[in-house]
Amino acid sequence: MSEQESSGGFSADWLRLREPLDLVARSQTLALAFKAALKPRNGSALKLIDLAAGAGANFRALAPVLEGDQDWILVDHDPMLLTAQRAEISGWARRRGWHAREEDGLLQIDVGAARWQVRGQQLDLARDLDRVDLAWCDGLVTTAFLDLVSAAWLDSLCALLAKVPRPLLATLTVDGRRTWQPALAADGLITQAFLAHQVGDKGLGESLGGQAASYLAQQLAAQGCGVSTQESDWHIGAGHSELLMTMAREAAAVAAEVDPSNARTASAWLTERSSHADRGVLSLEVGHLDLLALPGPART
Ligand SMILES: C[S@@+](CC[C@H](N)C(=O)[O-])C[C@H]1O[C@@H](n2cnc3c(N)ncnc32)[C@H](O)[C@@H]1O
Structure with a gap:
């Protein structure tokens, strides 16, 4: 698992x-191209579905990039995250001075003249991807999710988009690049173990991990979509020592889990990383890809 x-x-x-x-890693170019491709179908508000929306x-x-009236469905299988969604979104809106209220699970946020409506939907996307109501929406989004899914799952997503063509913006899919600084001799072992672990089954079949975005790009291009990708890497500097040490602990634990004979090396590596964090010299680059796919002219 590449995440906590x-x-x-x-x-x-x-x-x-x-x-x-x-937020800082996302491709603004692709977000704006996605916005330009959205055409409200039913009524004036843009309708969007976010797959594996988390909180x-x-x-x-x-939402602030797309502007104007918007209706969102935030899909996830985790009831705790669906509950967290409402609190996180309300708190975020109020901190910006926007009026947010909730009724019967529907969150409404007034931002100037615009209204954003948000509803959570509990769905196991491993089993029930075909229950996602693509026909309802103008655009489909997902973030930090596709590296968890299998080639077969991505094929099902492509089949759905072939049947009901919609612009897709899939952001922050890890692509396998990870560079720790300062460099250590054991970095290769730690990163290789991490990447090996990343392609296990995360509940949606054998995941493609760092290959997911390029696989999806190929499949969607083959079915006539206009596909663009851009790097959206994390540059985690010394100021993020809590996050860096969370990731270092995870990397060391994964290395020992993948091969118990790595345990001693992983533990020594973690001690050095902790010392780098204490001295404020630790940093990490994590490669991601953002992907925008627009339906081909024959299917719009
Ligand atoms: C790395 S998190 C990303 C969450 C969110 N998109 C974000 O960027 O904060 C992956 C998300 O996938 C969701 N997820 C994993 N397996 C799922 C499944 N089978 N069905 C629906 N959601 C799933 C998790 O609950 C989690 O919210």
Whole structure:
């Protein structure tokens, strides 16, 4: 698992920790191209579905870019994150001086003349991807999710988009590049173990990990979509020592889990990383890809 989990799911704390890094890493060019491609179909508000929305970070990143009236459905299978969504989004809106209220699970945020409506939907995307109501929406988004899914799952997503063509913006998919600084001799072993672990089954089949975005780009291009990708890397500097040490501990634990004979090397590596963090010299680059796919002319 490339991310921090608790009790079988992703912890809201970890999603909160990563959100500011995601925000600066995202491709603004692709977000604006996605916005330009959206055509409201039913009524005037833009309708969007976010797959594996977690605590709602994708909504918080995209709603201010898209502007105007918007209706969102935030899909996730984790009931705790669906509950966290409402609190995180309300708090975020209020901190910006926007009026937010909730009724019957529908969150309404008034931003100047615009109204953003947000509803969570509990769905296991491993089993029920075909229950995502693409026909309802004008655009589909997902973030920090596709590296968890299998080639077969991505094929199903492509089949859905072939049947119901919609612009897709899939952001922050890890692509396997990880560089720790200062460099240590054991970095190769730690990173190789991490990448090997990343392609295990995360509940959605054998995940493609760092190959997911390029696989999806190929498949969507082959079915006639206009596909663009851009790097959206994390540059985690010494100022983020809590996050860096969370990731270093995770990397060391994964290395020992993948091969118990790595345990001693991983432990020594972690001690050095901790000392680098204490001295304020630790940093990490994590490669990601953002992907925008627009339906081909024959299908719009
Ligand atoms: C790395 S988190 C990203 C969350 C959110 N998109 C963000 O960027 O903060 C991955 C998300 O995938 C969700 N997820 C994992 N497996 C799922 C499944 N089978 N069905 C629906 N959601 C799933 C998790 O609950 C989690 O919210």
